[in-house]
Amino acid sequence: MDCLFCKIINGDIPSSKVYEDDTVFAFRDIEPQAPVHILIIPKIHIKSAAEITPENSSVVAHIFEVAAKIAESEGLTDGYRIVNNCGDSAGQTVKHLHFHLMGGREFTWPAG
Ligand code: AMP
Ligand code: ZN
DSSP: OOOHHHHHHHTSSOOOEEEEOSSEEEEEOSSOSSSEEEEEEESSOOOOGGGOOTTTTHHHHHHHHHHHHHHHHTTOTTOOEEEOOOSGGGTOOSSSOOEEEEESSOOOSSOO
16 A cells, blocks of 8 residues: 555654554654654554544544653653644645644644
C-alpha cells in the first residue's frame, strides 16, 4: 500500500521512534509545531477518524493510554494538546489516522 505512515511502521522510511507496541507506533513529527510534537498512529491502516468503527475503535482508546504515558515521559506536566485533523478541509495531509501530541509551549483556543 502506498501509505507514508505504513512505510514508517514497517521501517521502510526512517523515523525518530518514541514508542511501539503490538498495535501502536509513535514517532517525532518531521516538522515540529511545538518543542514536543509526536505522532501516535495505529499499526493497522485506518484512513481517518471518519473510518473509526466498532470493529477498530479499541485501538483509539489504546492510543490515548499511550499518549498519557508519552506525555509523562516527555515531562509535559503542565499540559499538552492532542489533535486529529480529519479530512482535507481540516488539513489532514497523510491519510493514515494519526494523533498529534504537542506540548512544551502555550496553546491558544480555538485552534486556527
Ligand atoms: P496532518 O497534516 O494532520 O495530516 O499531519 C501530518 C503530519 O505528518 C505533519 O505534521 C507532518 O509534518 C508529518 N510528517 C510528514 N512526513 C513525515 C515523516 N516522514 N516523518 C515524520 N512526520 C512526518
Ligand atoms: Zn497506512
